[in-house]
Amino acid sequence: MVEGRVLIPGNAEGRFLRLQAPISLWGGIDPVSGVVIDPRHPDYGVSIGGAVLAMPGAVGSSSSSAVMLELLREGNAPSAILMASADAILAIGILVSLELGYPTCPVLEVELSALDGTPQGTLLRVTSEGRVISP
Numbered sequence: 001m002v003e004g005r006v007l008i009p010g011n012a013e014g015r016f017l018r019l020q021a022p023i024s025l026w027g028g029i030d031p032v033s034g035v036v037i038d039p040r041h042p043d044y045g046v047s048i049g050g051a052v053l054a055m056p057g058a059v060g061s062s063s064s065s066a067v068m069l070e071l072l073r074e075g076n077a078p079s080a081i082l083m084a085s086a087d088a089i090l091a092i093g094i095l096v097s098l099e100l101g102y103p104t105c106p107v108l109e110v111e112l113s114a115l116d117g118t119p120q121g122t123l124l125r126v127t128s129e130g131r132v133i134s135p
Contacts, residue, residue, distance in 0.1 A: 001131055001132065001133045002110055002111075002114040002115060002131070002132040002133075003110075003130055003131055003132075004082065004108035004109050004110030004111075004130045004131075004132065005086075005108065005109040005110075005130060006106070006107075006108060006128070006129070006130040007083075007086055007091055007107040007108060007109055008091055008094050008095070008104065008105070008106055008107040009106055009128045010080070010104060010105060010106030010126070010128055011106065011125070011126065011127055011128050012052065012079040012080035012105060012106050012125070012126045013052075013079060013123065013124070013125045013126070013135070014050050014051050014052040014078070014079035014080065014123070014124065015050070015051055015052065015120075015121045015122065015123060015124070016051070016052050016054070016115070016118055016119070016120060016121060016122045016123075016124050017046070017048060017051035017052065017053050017054065017078075017120060017121075018054040018112070018115065018118075018120060019041075019043050019053065019054065019055050019056060020042040020043055020056075021041060021042050021043070021056065022055070022056050022057030022058060022059045023036065023038065023041055023043075023055065023058065023059060024038070024058065024059040024060045024064060025058070025063075025064035025067035025068060025071075025090070026060070026063040026064050026066075026067055028041060028059070029048060029067060029071070031066075031067045031070035031071055031074065032070070032074050032076065033047065033049075033074075033076055034047050034048050034049035034071055034074070034076030034077065035047045035048075036048065047076070048071075048076075048077075048078050049071075049075070049076035049077065049078070050076075050078070050079050051078045051079060052078065052079055052080045052082065052124040052126060052132070053078035053080070053081050053082065054082045054110075054112055054115055055081060055082065055083050055084070056084050056112060057083075057084060057085065057087075058083070058087040058089065058090055062089055064089045064090060064093065065089050065090065065092040065093035065096065066093065067093070068090050068093030068094060068097070069093040069094075069096050069097050069100075069102070072093070072094065072097040072102050072103050072104060072105065073097065073100075073102045073103075075103070077103070077105055078105055079105055079126075080105050080106045080107070080108070080124075080126040081105060081106070081107045081108070082107075082108050082110045082112065082115070082126075082132065083107065083108070083109050083110070084109075084110070084111075084112045085109060086109050090107065091107060094107065106126050106128065108126065108130055108132070110132065115132075118134075122134060123135060
């Protein structure tokens with residue numbers, strides 16, 4: 001079990017996906033399909049939809065909040081996001097989604113090294129108390 005700081009509460013379940021490098025949602029993720037579209041990113045072609053997504057960091061653009069909103073609206077967002085450090089831009093997109101009545105996803109700030117040894121694709125559950133567990 002891993003515990004983190006709750007940035008956006010919620011319960012979620014999905015397959016573990018750890019990105020190999022930080023990413024900008026703007027230009028890095030297709031907002032309709034949820035697929036990594038930046039050909040320079042090591043996870044190019046991978047879908048983040050429905051995953052418990054571990055992000056080593058977010059890159060740049062304030063437009064990433066709009067991409068997160070669109071991912072949530074289209075149903076192709078991660079089921080939960082685990083971040084090495086808090087990112088207000090991503091959180092804004094999720095909070096706007098909540099205000100508009102669209103789905104949301106929980107976000108935790110966690111020490112990603114605590115997930116070392118967790119194989120990609122492992123089913124994980126994120127709790128509103130900030131726990132990440134393997135059911």
